[in-house]
Amino acid sequence: MQPSSRDFKANAHRALGDATLQGALGFMMREGFAVRRAEAVARLPEFEALREAAKRLKDEVLQHLDFYLETFERNVERAGGAVHWCRTAAEAREAVLTICRDAGARIVTKGKSMVGEEIAINEALEANGIAPVETDLGEYIIQIRHEPPSHIVAPAVHLAKEQVAESFRATHRALDPARPLDQPRQMLDEARAILREKFLDADVGITGANFLVAETGSSIIVTNEGNGDLTQTLPKVHIVLASIEKVVPTLEDATLLLRLLARSATGQEFSTYTTISTGTRRDGDPDGPAAYHVVLVDNGRSALLGSVFQDMLRCIRCAACLNHCPVYGAVGGHAYGWVYPGPMGAVLTPALIGVGEAASLPEASTFCGRCESVCPVKIPLPRLMRHWRERAFAARLPPATQRWGLGAWVFLARRPALYRPLAAAAARLLGACGRGRGRFRALPLAGGWTDKRDLPAPAGRSFMSLWAERQKRRA
Amino acid sequence: MPDRPVRVGLLVTCLVDLFRPAVGFAAVRLLEQAGCTVEVPAAQTCCGQPAYNSGDRASAVAIARQVIDAFEPYDYVVVPSGSCGGMLKEHYPLLLAADPALAPRARALAAKTFELIAFLADVMKLERIAARYDGVATYHDACSGLRELGIKAQPRRLLAQVAGLTLTEMATPETCCGFGGTFCVKYPDISDRMVSDKVADIAATGADTLLAGDLGCLLNMAGKLSRRGLATRVRHVAEVLAGMTDAPPIGVAEGR
Amino acid sequence: MSAARDEILGRIRTALGPGSDAAADALAARLAAHPRHLVPARAQGLDRAQRVALFAALAVAADATVARVAQAADVPAAVAQYLAARNLAARVVMTPDPLLDQCPWPSAPMLAIRRGVAAADDAVGVSAAFAGIAETGTLMLISGPDSPTTNNFLPETHIVVLNEAQIVGIYEDAWDRLRAARMAGGVALPRTINLVTGPSRTGDIAQRLELGAHGPRRLHIVLVEGDDGGAAAER
Numbered sequence: 001m002q003p004s005s006r007d008f009k010a011n012a013h014r015a016l017g018d019a020t021l022q023g024a025l026g027f028m029m030r031e032g033f034a035v036r037r038a039e040a041v042a043r044l045p046e047f048e049a050l051r052e053a054a055k056r057l058k059d060e061v062l063q064h065l066d067f068y069l070e071t072f073e074r075n076v077e078r079a080g081g082a083v084h085w086c087r088t089a090a091e092a093r094e095a096v097l098t099i100c101r102d103a104g105a106r107i108v109t110k111g112k113s114m115v116g117e118e119i120a121i122n123e124a125l126e127a128n129g130i131a132p133v134e135t136d137l138g139e140y141i142i143q144i145r146h147e148p149p150s151h152i153v154a155p156a157v158h159l160a161k162e163q164v165a166e167s168f169r170a171t172h173r174a175l176d177p178a179r180p181l182d183q184p185r186q187m188l189d190e191a192r193a194i195l196r197e198k199f200l201d202a203d204v205g206i207t208g209a210n211f212l213v214a215e216t217g218s219s220i221i222v223t224n225e226g227n228g229d230l231t232q233t234l235p236k237v238h239i240v241l242a243s244i245e246k247v248v249p250t251l252e253d254a255t256l257l258l259r260l261l262a263r264s265a266t267g268q269e270f271s272t273y274t275t276i277s278t279g280t281r282r283d284g285d286p287d288g289p290a291a292y293h294v295v296l297v298d299n300g301r302s303a304l305l306g307s308v309f310q311d312m313l314r315c316i317r318c319a320a321c322l323n324h325c326p327v328y329g330a331v332g333g334h335a336y337g338w339v340y341p342g343p344m345g346a347v348l349t350p351a352l353i354g355v356g357e358a359a360s361l362p363e364a365s366t367f368c369g370r371c372e373s374v375c376p377v378k379i380p381l382p383r384l385m386r387h388w389r390e391r392a393f394a395a396r397l398p399p400a401t402q403r404w405g406l407g408a409w410v411f412l413a414r415r416p417a418l419y420r421p422l423a424a425a426a427a428r429l430l431g432a433c434g435r436g437r438g439r440f441r442a443l444p445l446a447g448g449w450t451d452k453r454d455l456p457a458p459a460g461r462s463f464m465s466l467w468a469e470r471q472k473r474r475a
Numbered sequence: 476m477p478d479r480p481v482r483v484g485l486l487v488t489c490l491v492d493l494f495r496p497a498v499g500f501a502a503v504r505l506l507e508q509a510g511c512t513v514e515v516p517a518a519q520t521c522c523g524q525p526a527y528n529s530g531d532r533a534s535a536v537a538i539a540r541q542v543i544d545a546f547e548p549y550d551y552v553v554v555p556s557g558s559c560g561g562m563l564k565e566h567y568p569l570l571l572a573a574d575p576a577l578a579p580r581a582r583a584l585a586a587k588t589f590e591l592i593a594f595l596a597d598v599m600k601l602e603r604i605a606a607r608y609d610g611v612a613t614y615h616d617a618c619s620g621l622r623e624l625g626i627k628a629q630p631r632r633l634l635a636q637v638a639g640l641t642l643t644e645m646a647t648p649e650t651c652c653g654f655g656g657t658f659c660v661k662y663p664d665i666s667d668r669m670v671s672d673k674v675a676d677i678a679a680t681g682a683d684t685l686l687a688g689d690l691g692c693l694l695n696m697a698g699k700l701s702r703r704g705l706a707t708r709v710r711h712v713a714e715v716l717a718g719m720t721d722a723p724p725i726g727v728a729e730g731r
Numbered sequence: 732m733s734a735a736r737d738e739i740l741g742r743i744r745t746a747l748g749p750g751s752d753a754a755a756d757a758l759a760a761r762l763a764a765h766p767r768h769l770v771p772a773r774a775q776g777l778d779r780a781q782r783v784a785l786f787a788a789l790a791v792a793a794d795a796t797v798a799r800v801a802q803a804a805d806v807p808a809a810v811a812q813y814l815a816a817r818n819l820a821a822r823v824v825m826t827p828d829p830l831l832d833q834c835p836w837p838s839a840p841m842l843a844i845r846r847g848v849a850a851a852d853d854a855v856g857v858s859a860a861f862a863g864i865a866e867t868g869t870l871m872l873i874s875g876p877d878s879p880t881t882n883n884f885l886p887e888t889h890i891v892v893l894n895e896a897q898i899v900g901i902y903e904d905a906w907d908r909l910r911a912a913r914m915a916g917g918v919a920l921p922r923t924i925n926l927v928t929g930p931s932r933t934g935d936i937a938q939r940l941e942l943g944a945h946g947p948r949r950l951h952i953v954l955v956e957g958d959d960g961g962a963a964a965e966r
Contacts (some may be wrong), residue, residue, distance in 0.1 A: 009515070009662065012662070012664065012665055013664055015496075016665070016668055023649070024497040024937070024938075027604030027938060028938060032938055044771060044773075045771075045772070046769055046770075046771050046772065049769050050768075053769055055769050057768070063747060064495075064747075064750070064754070064758055065743050065747070065757060066743045066744055066747070066750075067742050067750070067754075067758050068758075069739075069740070069743075070740070071762065075919070078919055079919040079920075079922075085733055085735040085736035085739050086735060087735045087739060088739055093734060112871075135933040135945065136935070137936065137944055137945075138935035139931075141935065141936075154934065154935060154938075155935075156586075156935050156936070157935075157938065159937070160937060161936055161937035161939075164824060164937070166934050184936035184937055184939040184941055185941055188933065188936060188943070188944060192943070192944065192945060195945060196851065196945070199945070200851055214762065215762050215765060216919065216920050217919065218920060224931065224932050224933060224934075225931055225932070225933050225943065225944035225945045225946060226884050226931040226945045226946025226947070227944065227945045227946075229880070229883070229884050229923075229925065229946065230884050230885075230945055230946070231882045233881055233884065233923065234881065239536055244739065244743075248759075249758075249761065249762055249765075250762060250765040251765065251906045252765050252766065252767050252768060252903055253768070255768070255902045255903065255906070256768040256769075258902075259771070268793075268928075269789065269792075269793070269867045269868075269928070270867040270869055270926070270928045271928070272793070272927070272928050272929055272930070272931060272932055272946070273925065273926070273927060273928075273931070273946065274925075274928075275868075275923060275924065275925050275926070275928040276920065276923070276924040276926075277922065277923055277924075278920040278921065278922060278923075278924075279851075279919055279921055279922060280922065281874075281922050282874075282921065282922055283878035283921055285874055285875065285876060285879070286847070286848045286876065286879045287848055287874075287880055287881045288874060288879075288880060288922045288923065296739075298739045298742075301741050302739055302742040303746075305742075305746035305747060306746030306747060306748075307741060307746075326650060326651050326653070326669050326672075326871050327665055327669075328771060330665050330668040330669060331665060332808045349825050350666060352483050363661065363662075364658070364661075364662050364665065365655070365658065365660045366618065366653065366655025366656075366666075366669075367528065367618070367655065368618040368622070368651035368655070369618055369619070369622035369623065369651075370622070370649075370651070372622075375758070383569075386527070386528060386530065386691045388530075389528065389530030390530040390531075390532055391530070392528070392530055393529060393531055393532075398529070398530075402529075402532065402657075402661075406525065406526060406529050406531060406534075409521070409525060409526075410525075410526050410531065410534040410537075410538070412520065413489075413520040413521040413523070413526075413538055414520075414534075414537055414538060414541065414829075415520075416517060416518045416519065416520050416541075419520040420517070420520075423489075423492060423493055423520075426493065426496075427492075427493050429680065432547055432776075432787070433728065435728060436728060437728055437730075438723060438726050438727045438728030438729070439697075439698065439701055439726040439727075441702075446660075448659070448660030448661070448663050449659065449663070450668075451663060451671065452663055452664075452666070452699070452702070453667070453695065453698035453699040453701075453702045454666040454697075454698040454699075454702045454726060455694070455698055455769040456494065456694050456697050456698060456701075456725045456726035457726070457905065458493055458494045458495070458726075459494065459495055459496055459497065459722075461496060461582050462492050462493060463487050463491055463499040463500075464494035464515070464517070464519075466494055466496050466500075467496075467499070467515050468517075
């Protein structure tokens with residue numbers, strides 16, 4: 001998808017005025033994932049210790065990423081599969097297209113894959129006469145609406161049920177227009193029937209991977225719907241789209257992360273379907289794919305290794321940071337303008353599409369720190385956002401007025417002997433102006449503040465000047 | 476308690492200096508009541524956080540050096556703000572980690588820097604508060620103080636001692652109020668949404684008073700409360716603990 | 732080997748700095764040893780009765796249903812009863828699994844049974860599990876000549892038979908059993924390992940949770956107490 005991260009501020013403004021979106025977001029933030037997560041954490045005394053262990057594990061893997069990727073590849077091949085290394089999104093698209101063409105694919109079913117969104121695989125398939133069908137219900141809904149996902153775990157969380165019903169009616173034209181679609185149950189049954197046909201017809205199934213296991217050459221996906229399983233079991237070819245930092249050493253290491261993943265994401269003890277797939281069908285297996293391909297995508301990740309942003313590679317895509325972020329909760333995922341929203345998106349997007357395009361994302365944070373406090377792998381998200389601000393500052397990206405204002409402040413702050421009398425004078429002036437009401441409803445140059453809230457008037461004297469007087473009196 | 480009085484260097488913060496000196500004087504009273512001698516080094520202006528959070532690392536370093544020079548002679552550095560306190564305690568060591576001369580000095584300063592309430596409760600082990608405040612108050616947990624410095628129980632413990640004061644919790648005291656330094660003016664509509672939600676939460680408690688430990692948050696919330704026409708009295712928690720509540724609350728003129 | 736592969740590995744190595752053969756040996760040793768991390772206490776040190784109870788409680792909490800029978804001989808009646816109680820047609824597709832072979836299916840003559848891979852019009856599937864994991868109330872089902880994965884997902888109702896002796900406390904114990912059963916002699920894992928916790932569900936429409944998204948709408952677990960499942964635990 002074409003990024004619109006540059007337009008974050010305008011996107012956010014529109015989002016704040018969208019009543020339907022606000023209803024969905026409000027419900028999600030007040031009663032959804034964050035509440036469930038808190039309940040799940042309360043049920044597991046070891047949760048904090050597991051977070052620390054997971055952070056250390058991921059750091060350890062990153063330190064030896066080449067070893068684990070080579071081990072993974074070897075074991076994939078031993079199990080009859082193939083690994084395709086792709087430096088860029090374009091190479092990854094080409095790898096997938098080649099496999100699909102060789103399989104004579106007409107229909108491809110897809111499990112949810114953020115890497116798939118990142119490389120825009122659906123557009124590439126369609127442009128080559130191959131029909132991709134999203135099977136995760138949320139992804140299916142946004143596919144028929146021609147929208148990008150707004151959340152990395154619940155892609156359609158921004159929609160009200162009326163919007164879904166409208167899209168079903170517009171798309172499933174063969175069905176009786178008078179049928180009732182007021183309830184989620186009815187829409188689910190309809191989608192289940194329609195997608196059932198696609199599962200059975202598909203020539204190729206593409207899934208993402210939550211983890212890749214080096215020890216066994218396996219890919220792991222977690223779903224609640226079972227769509228990923230039907231996607232990867234019924235067709236003759238299974239393609240896994242995975243970025244390079246998904247690899248973990250052993251099944252035990254995957255287990256550590258799986259203990260944190262569902263709890264952090266949705267508050268479940270474990271996702272309904274956690275599936276470990278290894279290679280092709282074995283001799284004697286009555287079902288399963290004859291071909292297993294792992295398309296291993298770099299697309300900017302290796303550049304983060306050894307940089308101040310390396311910690312971001314620990315991310316296990318649970319979306320806990322989104323679910324707890326007041327900014328995400330106010331504007332939703334589309335405002336961020338690309339694949340990855342919320343705090344993790346604010347750090348990852350500039351890394352993948354450049355800080356020139358995406359500088360607004362790490363800017364639009366109060367650094368409240370709640371994201372970091374819920375991250376299962378303890379990524380210091382505010383710190384990483386600040387590092388992006390440093391890059392943006394060094395590249396002179398902030399507007400001139402901001403740079404000038406900050407420069408003036410810094411100039412004074414470094415000169416206490418100059419600062420003190422100016423501060424005292426400013427306090428007197430503003431104090432005198434505001435004395436009548438105690439606050440300003442409007443103030444020149446302070447429109448950013450006073451448009452929305454009053455500005456309490458300064459008391460009229462600066463502390464430093466009062467203190468100096470007090471010290472003189474007592475001397 | 477040590478044999479000689481504890482020497483505290485008070486970093487008042489730019490917002491207290493400019494907007495509400497009473498907070499600084501309340502801090503001084505509380506520290507003196509706890510047995511400290513308080514000095515206010517003249518060479519203080521700002522902790523450097525605006526530059527730091529804007530990505531201007533070089534300026535942040537320069538300001539940090541100035542703060543370290545001014546404050547390292549003291550036994551403790553006390554700050555009536557979780558965000559400025561956190562800047563010194565958590566961020567100076569990170570900011571200066573690569574400077575062989577400044578890094579150890581930053582770490583030493585960080586080790587003896589405390590936010591005011593945490594200092595009174597955790598270091599001076601203050602048990603008794605002899606203040607009176609008639610009212611029902613709700614307490615907002617400012618983000619840096621909460622998540623960087625672990626300040627949560629201490630203000631509530633001390634407020635519980637204030638005669639006449641009833642504490643009632645809002646539904647989401649730990650949710651950001653939307654101030655975020657320059658965030659509130661760079662992204663005013665998002666900030667407005669956040670402070671509107673916070674104000675609704677405050678109003679729903681029925682409390683007549685809002686307290687917190689950070690003046691930036693307090694100015695933000697007071698400004699929204701008064702724009703909404705709500706009469707909630709807003710003060711820095713130090714004012715109540717020090718028994719210095721004769722002056723008008725934040726955003727209210729003299730004589731009202 | 733491709734240029735892309737070389738370049739990616741090259742970039743990684745440049746970023747990380749030089750490794751060493753000693754490091755590679757240590758890493759290989761760690762893989763072989765597959766050490767465990769911290770394991771939640773709730774599912775450790777439990778005796779069999781406690782494991783079974785925890786497994787059943789958590790499976791039910793995840794919206795599965797659980798029926799306990801004394802012997803393999805009781806399984807066919809339990810399956811028939813389950814379907815009758817829900818007004819579901821007594822027609823099932825059953826995996827050709829040796830554990831299921833031990834049950835005397837003719838003792839429930841009303842059950843019409845087809846052995847094989849599930850098809851689109853099979854409404855009820857009966858499978859056997861490799862293990863149960865008490866820690867989260869999860870079934871481990873593995874693919875093989877006698878256990879097609881398709882049967883775990885296509886039918887709307889999924890009935891899984893499991894002997895109590897197959898229930899372990901924690902995931903790590905299940906991996907050890909799996910390795911012993913399937914990776915002896917360096918053979919790869921089965922093509923598919925399904926860890927199933929309750930029936931299929933989604934919250935994707937207006938955040939309302941509904942069961943039966945694409946996988947089964949009902950998951951029924953028949954737990955057999957008797958020891959005749961002991962042989963199956965070695966599979």
